[in-house]
Amino acid sequence: MVDFNKKIDRSKNDSRKWAGRKSYFGKENLLPMWVADMDIETPNVVVEALKNKADQKIFGYTMENERYIGSLVNWVEKRHGYKLSGNKIAHSPTVITSLNLLIKTLTNEGDKVMIQSPTYPQFVKQIKNNNRKIVINELVEKEDRYEIDFIDFEEKAKDSVVFILCNPHNPTGRVWEREELSKIAEICVKYGVKIISDEIHSDLILDGKHISIASLGGGVENLVYTCFSTTKTFNLAGIQSSFVVFPVIKEKEEFVEELSLIGVHEPNSFCMDMVISAYNDGEEWLEELLNHLRENIEFAVDYIEKNIPQIRVKKPEATYLLWLDLRKCKLDDEKLKERLVEGGGLALTMGGAFMSHGFARMNIACPRYMLEEGLKRLKKVFG
Template sequence: MKNTEYDFESVIDRKKTNSLKWDLFGDDVPMWVADMDFKVAPAISNAISKRASHPVYGYTIVPDELFLAYIDWWDRRYDFKMSRENMLYSIGVMPSISSIIRCLTDVGDNILIQTPVYHVFFYVIEDNDRNVLENPLIYENGEYKIDFDDLDEKLSQSKLMILCNPHNPIGKIWSEDDLSRIGDLCRKHDVVLISDEIHCDLTDPGVKYNPFESSGNVITCLSPSKSFNIAGFQSSIVHTENVELLERIKNQMHVDNSDSCNVFATAAVAAAYNDSEEWLDELREVLYENKQIVKDYLADELPIIKLVECDATYLLWLDCSALNVPSKVLSGFLRSNQGLFLSAGIDFGLNGDNFLRMNIACPQELLREGLGRLKAGITALNIIKN
């Protein structure tokens, strides 16, 4: 690994810290849930320590400082303009989406998603007694694209669409043309669009994502939680230029109690966006290098598994179709045989059943350990099958 200013090499023992990733199931090498095994940026640690030094941790208001950090970040990095009056604070992207579903749709309405996609999209729709309507992505020659004819038809039956940009789990950045066509179809069918852009900063070096313009019936959900590994502070925003939609969402989030602020959130977010840009850019270099390690390892040691090329997120989508084993069975075998936990592709939609999702946001020592266990597990599985 190249020399870096920050520490992306130390393997940190996260066991017995109430870590969802490491403590919930107790696997030896958990590479499933989307958080990182790196230390956060020093500026964030320092800001939290400074706030913690004050001995009172009472109810907290959301100051303009937090919103300005978002505004400056998106203006500086993406030339995306936001105004304070068009923003709402929320404890997280998924709580925001849940509130939006409740205030803008009715029980029994169809909500469109593009599968394979983040599995919690299914839960948040179904748990609110709405119906999932899928616009399956087309997988050809190792890459994904949108079936716009199907999207046109399905949007005519939908009340709301949830877009993932960049897309989890396939790591694809939707092009400006793709976003424009999606926006045109949503306007055609009077469908409100939620754009979940939580992975937007985690692109390959030199690559930028394309923000969805939050005009008309478009609502954007943003958070630093993935980019800076601070999901535990539960902080995000909702942005839309549609004043009527914003007011309805604001009222619903208040009813849902999802608009309160963690006492450390402002310090963490401000330190991330204002003082940790260099850390993020080094992180992107490290993640890209990790991606190349996986790509080379699969080609040399495990060619039966194909890496789906991607340009964003630290989540790799592994094509395991040549194994002809259901993804739940494959994921379960890797856990029981090797203590390696990768996400089963079927969790992201029926068209994901030939795949596994692998989180590579970890030091290279841990990444290579995971790859070795993957190879050993696949070898053991083939012996059993044969």
């Protein structure tokens, strides 16, 4: 059994979440529950693989081996029942790198790229960075979850070149169901809209089943560029590794060439051993992690419902992020942030970053003692 509740210390970890408190929030002494990484140690099997790599003591240029891509193919088949073709998969250091390059190569300046709000902030940043136009299909809040307004989606798909799908969805925690994905696929096929499917959170399913939109068939497989990664699942974002699955081999080769033009070639020395060990030997750890996250979510949602009526929260179906609705407080984001930071000593990501004001995102991937402290601070401010 892994002890996910043991005390952790990131004081020498050079972590953005902890070391970045002063620069992002103006204060050192805050409980950081913002950046989407985990205050949880990576599995021992990965630590051992990294130590073994370090023992080689030589870290020159690398060359991609077959086991690297193969570990993703096996993993996705085992976990999600979807068979990928290894020769259509490219390595990319990060999903954000892939988003940037895919937007650049799939669209022209001024083209429309559709996203759904609330949205992961980098979608906006990378579209703007490439001088493309952002089109927003707002998700609709229903009693117990967010849903897609398909009338609006279809209207906006008509002149969009690319749609960026976040599956599962950050920050709302929705796991898109087969019916919803099929409808998206049908509309995108009808209007020839290409889909960048960011599936970085696909291993963190708490309730439901992950379905890759490219697996649906019916023509959509020719339009989808899927991003996968070990880094959210196993808490490895600082080492960097990700994959893009292309519809055709030629496009993969063009992407690899684009990467090389910006000086990115071959995975870093630790990346391949890290990914292979995580995918080949990390499944048992992941199952235990998912139970820990479910328990933390259960605890947090129950605590908020009983103690902080000012806050509305729904259980996410995936991810370790709670999407807190603070609109009852009737304060703007700046004021909300000030109260959280000054009054509670708590660092959360404010809704404005996701294009949804009056919300905050709280990361509960931490030991229970830290979660309890975070909730106490939340109660102190809004209870």
